[in-house]
Amino acid sequence: MDQGPDQTIIIFGARFILRTDQELILLGRHCQSSRLEEEGFHFKFSKLNEALEDLTSSNQS
DSSP states (O other): OOOOHHHHHHHHIIIIISOSOHHHHHTOOOOOSHHHHHTTOOOSOSSHHHHHHHHHOSOOO
16 A cells, blocks of 8 residues: 555554554544443533533643
8 A cells, every 4th residue: 555645644643642543543433422321421521612622721620
């Protein structure tokens, strides 16, 4: 498989920085939170933008 420089950077970042499978970044996956919720997991934030705002806020607790 011939890889361009962008794909090489993605593979490196996935493997060594994020420690995940590069296919998750290159191809993506269709994920749903319903299975986690069925198993009793409760999310602190119901919307992604709420979680990202909390992560980037200066009032980290």
